[in-house]
Amino acid sequence: MEKLLNKLLADLVVEYHKLQSYHWYLKGYHFFDDHPKLESYYDMIAGMVDGVAEDMLKLSLKPESxxxxxxxxxxxxxxxNGEVTSAEAFASTLKDFELLRDDVLAVKKAADESGDYLTSALMDDYIESFYKEIWMLRQVLK
Incomplete structure (x- = not known):
């Protein structure tokens, strides 16, 4: 479980910084709408980072730091490290959110199989979040 959770944690941390970069370097006509959207994404991910690390600590596991x-x-x-358009940022974010969804699904499956209901319940919230954001990003990129 520790290995799966640390993989998820690492993917979340790198995604957090990636979203910050897109937020900082965003350019183009949709800047005023998309700049705050990217901030909302990295805020969402920041909560997940903390949630996963704290879940690990509750289970006496050692989160990577x-x-x-x-x-x-x-x-x-x-x-x-450079400018990005909204379309580029959202296409990349879609790909990453699909990867993160798959990470979360793998953790959920392992948690259920091992009777770790605390982690399983936490993953339920993350699964819903990623499915919703993936759907919305697909709509934007049409």
Whole structure:
């Protein structure tokens, strides 16, 4: 369980920083609408980071806490250090949210199989969030 949760934690932390980068470097006509949307995404992810780490601590597991460690575990590709359009940012975010949804589903399955109802219940909230945001991002990118 610790390995799966640390993988999820690493993906969330890198996604948080990636969304911040997009928020900072966003350019284009939709800036005024999309700038706050990206902020809402990284705020959502920040809550999940804290939720996963605290869940691990409640279970006497050791959450990763270093950038070096997160980068060694993550499957999320970091953002480039430069300007990005809304379409680019949202297409990348969609791909990452699909990856994060899959991470969360894997943790949920393992938690259910091991009788870890605390983690299972937490993942339910994250599953709903990712499915909703994936649907909305797909609509925006049509």
């Amino acid at each position: 270093t950038m070096k460690g997160f980068l060694a575990l993550t499957s999320v590709k970091e953002a480039e």
